[in-house]
Amino acid sequence: MVAGGARVMAVNRAAARAGVVVDQTLADARALCPVLKIGDDDPVGDRRDLEKLARWCIRYSPWVAADPPDGIIIDLTGASHLLGGESDLADDLFQRLSDFGLRVRLGVAKTIGAAWALSHFGPAPVSIIEDADTAPALTKLPIAALRVWSDTTDRLAQVGLTNIGALIGKPRAPLAARYGQELILRLDQALGHGPESLTAITPPPDYRTSRNFPEPLLLQEQIENCLIDLATPLADLLAEKSLGARRFSLVLYRVDGIIKSLTVRTGALTGKAHVMIRLIGEKLAAMGEEADPGCGFELIVLNAYETEVIQARQADLDHPADRGERATFDLLIDRYGNRLGFENIGRLVPYESHIPERSERLVALAEMPQKPLDWPVGNSHTGRPIALLPRPELIEAIAEVPHGAPVRFNWRRLTHRVVRAEGPERISPEWWGRLSAQVEPTRDYFRIEDSFGYRFWIFRHGLYERLEKPSWYMHGLFP
Amino acid sequence: MNIKQLKRQISALDDGRGDGGEGPAERSSIATGCPDMDQKLASGGLLAGALHEVAGSGYQDRSAALGFTLGLTARLLQERPGPLIWCQLRDVDRLHLHGPGLMAFGIDPGRLTKVTLKREIDLLWALEEALDCPFVAGVVGVLWAEKLYNFTASRRLSLRAKKSGVTALLLRSHRATGASATASRWRIAAQPSPPNGHQAQWRVDLCKSSNGAEHNWDVVWNHEAIRFDLAARLAHRAPAASDNKAPAASEDRKPAASEDKKPAASDTYKQRRVAR
Numbered sequence: 001m002v003a004g005g006a007r008v009m010a011v012n013r014a015a016a017r018a019g020v021v022v023d024q025t026l027a028d029a030r031a032l033c034p035v036l037k038i039g040d041d042d043p044v045g046d047r048r049d050l051e052k053l054a055r056w057c058i059r060y061s062p063w064v065a066a067d068p069p070d071g072i073i074i075d076l077t078g079a080s081h082l083l084g085g086e087s088d089l090a091d092d093l094f095q096r097l098s099d100f101g102l103r104v105r106l107g108v109a110k111t112i113g114a115a116w117a118l119s120h121f122g123p124a125p126v127s128i129i130e131d132a133d134t135a136p137a138l139t140k141l142p143i144a145a146l147r148v149w150s151d152t153t154d155r156l157a158q159v160g161l162t163n164i165g166a167l168i169g170k171p172r173a174p175l176a177a178r179y180g181q182e183l184i185l186r187l188d189q190a191l192g193h194g195p196e197s198l199t200a201i202t203p204p205p206d207y208r209t210s211r212n213f214p215e216p217l218l219l220q221e222q223i224e225n226c227l228i229d230l231a232t233p234l235a236d237l238l239a240e241k242s243l244g245a246r247r248f249s250l251v252l253y254r255v256d257g258i259i260k261s262l263t264v265r266t267g268a269l270t271g272k273a274h275v276m277i278r279l280i281g282e283k284l285a286a287m288g289e290e291a292d293p294g295c296g297f298e299l300i301v302l303n304a305y306e307t308e309v310i311q312a313r314q315a316d317l318d319h320p321a322d323r324g325e326r327a328t329f330d331l332l333i334d335r336y337g338n339r340l341g342f343e344n345i346g347r348l349v350p351y352e353s354h355i356p357e358r359s360e361r362l363v364a365l366a367e368m369p370q371k372p373l374d375w376p377v378g379n380s381h382t383g384r385p386i387a388l389l390p391r392p393e394l395i396e397a398i399a400e401v402p403h404g405a406p407v408r409f410n411w412r413r414l415t416h417r418v419v420r421a422e423g424p425e426r427i428s429p430e431w432w433g434r435l436s437a438q439v440e441p442t443r444d445y446f447r448i449e450d451s452f453g454y455r456f457w458i459f460r461h462g463l464y465e466r467l468e469k470p471s472w473y474m475h476g477l478f479p
Numbered sequence: 480m481n482i483k484q485l486k487r488q489i490s491a492l493d494d495g496r497g498d499g500g501e502g503p504a505e506r507s508s509i510a511t512g513c514p515d516m517d518q519k520l521a522s523g524g525l526l527a528g529a530l531h532e533v534a535g536s537g538y539q540d541r542s543a544a545l546g547f548t549l550g551l552t553a554r555l556l557q558e559r560p561g562p563l564i565w566c567q568l569r570d571v572d573r574l575h576l577h578g579p580g581l582m583a584f585g586i587d588p589g590r591l592t593k594v595t596l597k598r599e600i601d602l603l604w605a606l607e608e609a610l611d612c613p614f615v616a617g618v619v620g621v622l623w624a625e626k627l628y629n630f631t632a633s634r635r636l637s638l639r640a641k642k643s644g645v646t647a648l649l650l651r652s653h654r655a656t657g658a659s660a661t662a663s664r665w666r667i668a669a670q671p672s673p674p675n676g677h678q679a680q681w682r683v684d685l686c687k688s689s690n691g692a693e694h695n696w697d698v699v700w701n702h703e704a705i706r707f708d709l710a711a712r713l714a715h716r717a718p719a720a721s722d723n724k725a726p727a728a729s730e731d732r733k734p735a736a737s738e739d740k741k742p743a744a745s746d747t748y749k750q751r752r753v754a755r
Contacts, residue, residue: 325614329562332612336594336605344569344595348578348588360578362593375582375589384583386549387542387574414539419671453671454539455679476577479546479584479679479700 009041054201062204090126113190117145139165146186205303209234216255216296230302235273244269245304250280253299266334267366269310342366385457385476392473402464405446411474416450509558512706521690528644529662530637534651536668543669543681548650550700553585559616564609566594566602567621585705599627610639618647633659663688680710
């Protein structure tokens with residue numbers, strides 16, 4: 001809201017016909033047109049919707065960027081031939097967007113600047129410059145089409161420079177000196193003399209295959225068949241370059257503009273069609289209701305990300321016969337990972353620490369180093385339990401002598417009478433850890449057996465002689 | 480049609496289903512390493528390519544059951560190459576396998592692939608899928624609390640195991656009841672260890688087996704030879720001469736060990752009731 005009350009931020013065609021213009025006060029606009037329908041300005045929502053639409057535009061090319069407040073830039077390089085050339089693609093895009101109820105203006109040109117100029121000030125809703133030289137087509141357009149500030153255009157208009165043609169070929173230095181570097185930069189960008197880059201809204205895939213369906217797909221079965229049709233050429237494409245990918249995504253475009261997508265990961269590089277089909281097919285089946293086809297899917301895209309050259313594995317030399325079975329195991333792990341999360345599939349790996357709970361780590365299989373550390377073989381700790389509690393649990397213990405094992409203790413509401421104890425095994429805190437945070441007391445571990453033969457691993461936390469007020473903890477169980 | 484004919488029909492159907500119509504395959508077994516146990520088991524050991532259930536005889540015996548399962552797992556890992564899939568639910572109360580302890584037990588922790596799951600339904604799915612993969616050495620599932628595991632689920636698991644030849648071990652709760660299609664069921668109770676060593680000793684009950692035999696043994700786990708051994712009979716007998724403290728201690732413990740645990744437990748229960 002600015003001084004003078006609410007103002008008009010945007011108008012549709014009907015309102016413009018009634019004489020409502022942007023920046024008018026709402027009171028004036030209502031006076032002009034009493035039946036005016038108004039809604040609150042929502043820049044955040046506009047931005048979100050624009051990005052959603054930009055995502056939808058990825059169907060034409062993976063390089064798409066939103067250009068707020070109301071533009072979308074698509075890089076058609078190498079993509080237009082798939083739809084029969086630039087003009088067919090532009091017509092198709094225009095038609096589809098109009099069907100969504102949007103008022104669209106399209107510009108297709110060799111530079112972003114020229115395309116922007118055409119889309120905002122072009123002669124027709126769909127304007128195309130086929131020529132590599134954009135200058136002739138731009139000469140008639142106003143200077144505002146160069147994406148420069150309005151005060152620059154105003155000052156240029158004062159000296160009689162109103163269209164782009166008036167600037168082309170003029171000495172650059174005086175123009176830059178008087179009207180700023182930006183004018184020259186924008187002019188160069190529009191004419192293709194200066195660089196302009198585009199940041200894609202989502203990282204584009206390394207490889208992709210897609211299929212269009214004149215008759216939208218409605219059944220799960222059809223989608224699965226389509227998946228097979230897409231995976232096979234993608235696998236061929238990858239195999240040709242001996243590449244493998246670690247991430248695949250299947251994107252389904254619904255007729256009404258809604259996009260459904262699902263992503264699967266693999267632990268090892270893969271380029272096999274049956275792996276993609278199995279993993280994606282399972283995810284697709286798991287989506288079930290969520291994959292609501294509505295009026296059907298008209299375009300399905302399969303993307304491959306994070307591709308790398310597959311190195312022949314040395315390990316395969318040892319057991320060439322195991323190769324096929326090994327692949328079934330990799331697939332099993334990938335399927336686990338995609339359904340349960342890769343962080344939940346892991347192996348125990350030793351870690352350099354003598355604090356029991358820190359002496360091992362569960363490392364996700366996907367992040368396993370090629371050559372993990374071996375568990376120490378010679379030095380097997382017979383004093384270690386087979387299972388640890390997630391964290392040590394406080395117990396009430398009564399010890400006869402300060403340094404001895406307890407004679408009786410309560411754990412989880414059960415009283416245990418100790419008949420046999422071995423220990424203590426003293427585990428001091430790591431001295432390098434003392435620099436940070438608080439000093440952790442020393443632990444004295446005991447192996448305890450109670451009167452029924454249950455075996456436990458308990459420790460006293462702290463030493464009496466240091467007046468640390470020791471407490472007892474249950475840490476693990478022996479078989 | 481008499482019973483015999485019906486039985487023959489059923490077994491024909493069973494075999495056809497289990498092996499995909501190829502006829503009954505040769506099924507090997509995994510020896511426990513203890514000749515006495517292997518003799519009593521119909522297949523000369525734990526039947527390979529089948530489902531086996533292990534449970535503790537009480538809540539506190541879960542670590543003993545875990546130990547027995549790990550013992551079978553160690554035997555399994557010796558028989559077959561490849562990784563072992565260990566499926567376990569994620570829960571605060573669960574016991575987590577401890578690598579150094581496994582090393583001491585005779586298992587290379589590097590061969591275990593641990594799958595942590597949130598729901599029992601995922602656990603059963605993961606077990607089934609793992610049984611389909613011939614590359615794995617074995618599959619172990621830990622089911623402390625079970626809601627979905629029933630006869631159908633066990634039948635599915637054992638059929639898959641039969642088809643692929645992969646052995647599945649299922650660690651169940653002591654409260655587990657109901658029929659299941661398991662090839663064998665074991666019930667484990669911890670026992671006081673012999674006086675001369677801190678070695679795990681268990682009373683192992685075979686409650687269900689393919690030949691219908693029920694047996695029990697007192698066994699210890701031999702982590703050096705990686706096999707089960709019968710517990711020494713003499714271990715609990717108090718020596719006649721009491722020249723040091725040890726016999727006194729073992730005698731002191733003997734009544735507690737020979738008495739069943741249940742009376743003791745119910746005694747404390749009674750006391751509690753009285754106190755109330």
